[in-house]
Amino acid sequence: MSFPPLDTALPAGVDAREHALMLRRMHDASVSGRPVPGARLRPVIEDSWNRMRRFGIDPDAGPPTRVISPDELHRRRQESPIAEVLPLIRRSLVSVADEADHIMLVTDASGQVLWRDGSHRIRTIGDRVGLVEGAYWNEGSTGTNAIGTALVVGRPVQVYSAEHFVRSLHSLTCACAPVHDPRDGRLLGAVDVTGPVATVHPSTLALVSAVAQLAEAHLQSIHHTHLERLRAVSAPLLAGVRERALVVDETGWTAAVANMEPVRRVLLPKHRESGTAWLPALGECSLEPLPGGWLVRPRSGEDAAPSTVTLDLSGPAPAVTVEGSSGSWAHRPTPRHAELLLLLAVNRSGRTAAQLSHDVFGAVGHVVTVRAELSRLRRHLGGLVESRPYRFSEDVVVRIVLPEFPPDVLPGSDAPGVRELRSRMGSSDRLIPLGVEFAT
Template sequence: MPDGRPRAVSDPDAYSVRLRRLHEAALNAGRPPDRALRSLISASWRRSMEAGVDPDARSAPPAFEHRDIQEVRSAHPMSALLPLIAETLLETASASEHILIVTDADGRVLWRDGDHRAMSRADEVGLADGFHWGERAIGTNGMGTALATRRPVHIFAAEHLVRALHVWSCSAAPIIDPDSGEVLGCVDLSGTMHTLHPATVTLVETTARLAESHLALRMRERDNRFRTHHGGHLRALRGEPGALVSATGRVVAGGRAQRWSRRVRLPESGDRVVLPDGRAALLDPLGEGFLLRLPDQPHVPVLTLSFLGAEHPSAGLDGARVPLSLRHAEILTLLALNPQGATADQLSFHLYGDMGNPVTARAEIHRLRARLGPVVAAKPYRLACAVEADFLHLRRLLAGREAAPVARAYGGPLLPRSESPAIRGERDELEGQVRAHLLLRGSPDDLWAYANTEYAKNDPHVLERLVAMLPADDHRGAAARIRLAGLGPP
């Protein structure tokens, strides 16, 4: 079964019995099985167990008093979406013995409606207004797991960690605010395991995307009003770098003198913000947003390094391509990894090992400075510019928990032709971290993309993981099995 979207099983009862056996085995062992479950479920069980969720809990815990529900609901941004969600799903829920649930970002139920008999039964486990369905509160479930993973999910019967929920199945999808990028809440359809088809997750996801489209339309209307009302502030800068920024940090308009990222990180207090390239900018309040402007300061060059998988490396300096020799690419990599700078002796050791000569390193630096100018500073040797390097970006992504951005950012080994001891060490460390990250957290799509790189195409562990995760009729699983067979016996 692919993660998030299990296929319909021919015998739900038999499959439920198998899941119950896996469930009991996991509780006895104190950890979920490695391969027998969908990775989505085993990861959720692991999070739930680590949070101390009681598998014998009888109900989700209350999140707030019943008398406060109306006030909490009306104050929440999801309240504006309730009519659209109800119009899309409520008739289906009522006609098919399901219940429709809307939560906030923490999994607290703001609103519920649907089939009356189903709601009466749902009351027994707290599937009702005001109860907490986050994973840390009640373990693996559609709402909590969708919110934890920021993706649509279908949870079937004994895939729930708590035994009292094994008669239920649920399909849920998070709703993400296009303005802030944060999860607003979740929409869920729940029913007994015999009434809720796995394909329901597609219907729920479509409703969530419809809600996000509604939010995006409202956001664009606000942006247009903001630009209309405050565009004069940008024009008053007379070509100096500046931008109009929303209250959530989105750049909604910018002058031509500066390339802006889509979003800036707003400070918790004060009127200064640090841009991704390290410069400080000022924020002038404009009611529903800000005017961002740069104080008078010299231009800071931007050096772009794309060295992952690069057989023939090059750099970009303020957008202009600069071809590089492998040795110069190695020096730039070392300086980017050591922003505090390095001496000729240190560079020589990193480049050549014990046999290195500082004179050779100085000569290479001299030739590199002839190509790039003062962005390569001396005493110590360092990069006197803003650096945007794909290997540094990958490092930052590896510090997080999301696998998909890592899979997208990984372009191959760092400078694969380099024999520099320091580069080899950095390359091997990055490869090991990417491999471990994707094996632990990667979806089938992430692992398949990784398995098609030169480094991982014949990795038996990656191929075995793909075979375990993908259904038998998936062409990627078939390709992984063929590659495994070609590797011979372990």
């Protein structure tokens, strides 16, 4: 697998001290409303600063630090999926951070610091600026910083010196990479390394990014082990089943099937119980609980579709909720699937593969990739998304929940079609299509 090049804060061959001075001149000019002299900010920083202005963040003071109680911190640590891979993260980063005069931080998806390790001297500095366990370090709480900005854009980010919007953070350099659930792309949190501004180095971002990918791979391995265990437990049961059936784990991932084509994953109702439910990929099904999962039996000819699909873009990660007479189901789309769902939602008459290729990649030469992504998406949302052209079914109401600032819709997306939508949503003309509801 190939990964895009990392956007490091320090350009190659540039003197770090001179670059920091230039950034401070740019910061002073920007916050005072004067034209910014010299080179432009990196796009990821410029976009973040624009968000800070809309949030009303004071660059001279910043918001007061919000810290939760020790009991609440303990509860959130226990609930975090990252806790399963914390020993691996610590082995990979703590000794390096300590020797390099850095601290390592692990956050949840909201940017709240759950764990902190590393240099005692830098932990003391962190105490002074509120970089402590239990504190929120999303952009709305602390301004532009590697943790908050990486969680917004969904990719590794390094922030150096005066790229921080709040002046009290100009003495720091930090590199952060988000950690996603490998099963469904859901944002779980982030891994960050922070140190004094003099210690900036491009390799820090590469290291943090590699550790985040290692953590995701380990989570994937844990999931495969669980499915293997569930497959072994359910084998005697499926051996005696004559009709179509499948065994899935608590999150809908398939462990085993009988008398039917495999389905990688099904969306289970939010509130699961024995009985009958409509499942997007299978239609009407009966559900029976198993240790660690569910036995699902599809029923032929009973596939009435639900009435409402909600694409929630207001939080740190997109979410899809499907609602109907048999209950409701939740799904975390990948960033690419979120782009496609948004584009289909605002084009209810449909888009061809070539049109979506242009919307997502800026050219029509990626039709095969678009079709493959939509095939995966339709396996999750069967009956809701149709083809030829690709579109939401006519009898489905699509509801889009926008963030507080509509131009921040999918801020990590570079897709031309999404950028155009952000521009339109920033004006008074939203061009709301028939059958689509917007909410904030």
